[in-house]
Amino acid sequence: MQVLCMGEALIDMLSDKGQPGITDATESFRKFAGGAPANVAVAVAKLGGESYLFGKLGKDQFGHYLHRTLEALEVNTAFTTYSEKGKTALAFVGLDADGERSFDFYIDNAAHTDISEADLVPALFEKPRIVSFCSGSVSTPDLRKVTLSAIDGFKAAGSILCLDINLRPAFWAEPSLAPYFIDETAKQVDVIKASKEELIELYGESNIDGQIQNWMDSGVSLVLVTDGANPVAFYSHDTNGIYPTPPVSAVDTTAAGDAFVGGFLFTLAEVVQDKASFVAWAGNFESIMSSLRFATRCGAHAVSKYGAFDALPSRSDIELK
Template sequence: MTQSNKSHVLSYGDAFVDYIATDTTNTSFSMFLGGATVNVAVGVARLGVPSAFITITGDDATSEFVRGELEAEEVTMEYAILEPEKRVSGVYVHLTEDHDRIFHQYIDDAPHIQVGAEDLKEEAFKEASVLNLCSGTLFQPKALETSRKAVEYAKKHGAMLSFDANIRPLRWNSESECRETIKSFFKDADLLKFTEEELTFLTETTSMQEGLEAIAELKVPIILITAGAEGTYAVLNGELQHVPVQPVIPVDTTGAGDAFMAGILRYVHLNGLPKTMDSLVECTAFANHLGALAATKAGALTAMPRLSELNI
């Protein structure tokens, strides 16, 4: 049974085009539909769960490509906005010798054109089991206002809030602005996801344990700290447990964290928020598996697993 019989998982954020290096020389690039919230929205749909996406696109060829790709993935776009002058952002992704990704350069020709709080359709939140946000647009004042309104609607209509830190330092004016803006969403979250580096950065601590202690007073029900090949550290009401992942040979880790989040949101939509450590470990192990699979192929969406490929 779905969480409260809600019809879809709802994501809000920017659509992106990823220009991903074809090899570690970082001299040639291939274009992919991208962006963390896009990847998660598509990942959820590929896992057989209805997925809706709130974003804004324009009237140019790149925007048409983005809309076409999302519709082909069966992501509901009825709550998205079309503003002719909007231009979809892009990012050049370099690969290291270890095939990790580095977000090298952002392209944003219309940063001021964002979904406004007044553009949000309340019915999208009435039917949402989960609202999924990340920090990718929060550096924009208008997008920040919209994000806060989205959280208000989610809480009003009983949708859980999932927040992935997903920090991109190049997009912020300062570390302090980045830190304080992101932390302001923690109090409303039902589920938080970080890397250990993001947790210690945000809490200005030097270890995962210190970071968790720094936010313990917020009493966030579930916190997930992803650690790549080491798996994930899952925290349920303050109790910590390590959830390992089956080793793979990585080709490109771009989108692995988004595949992980798609797995978490699928579980939450179908089963509700995990209430026991056993159920959280089950949920996290499934998400770990998806993240590992995503790392075995180049690109983000090209590597995003489909339900038909999984033995479940």
């Protein structure tokens, strides 16, 4: 199946602080193509899958750079257009000694938020696909309206929907509304990926199990919960368990979650043909474990490299491990 990623592509300005000899006075930032949905699309393409990005870029030097880079990496840009009024968003990324990130977003008048009902062209819904998006797609009233319409269209087409929570409070016009709207959106999808840290921030540590159960009761087929270097937990209607992550020396965790999601969806796209075959797949312990084995290797590879697109692995990178 094809993987269609909906949402932002932006520029990560990555700090070199933390490298030997770099101080506040000498710190500099290097441009990297990024944005979680774009990262997932690139991850699938670099692994050999067929992926699309549905979103908007600024008609500026950064937007043109992103478009060229996506096409060079064989992401299909048929649904990637330019905003007539928005600028490409920037994310300045600081790294600590362990490669952990801190973000400062510059997203006022961002091109990726300039999505309207007119952008939901019929070709988006002409066939079943695996559709991946993040909570940023429901972070403002206008985005929520368009995203919910898109979800209806994708579901009618028989697509498999995956929500990576990927919580970015700076994206939210009203951050206090994030728990409610993420919950409402999550109840409409087939696969949810969240980090334990995100679930604690959104719903409180004591409520995590109940929240997952609520999602399962609403019809979600599979929930994946990552926890940094700790094992990945998974929950489906028929089975659950954990899978350990490979040991790795992390230098930059920017693309870790996106590499994991991309790797997971790539394996899914190889073995399912439609919604019915996905539901059967999601109830099989060995199938999930096999996909997690591949996806965790993708995540481990990504944290060993700097940047987002640049850090995402090819199929040979994973098979050689």
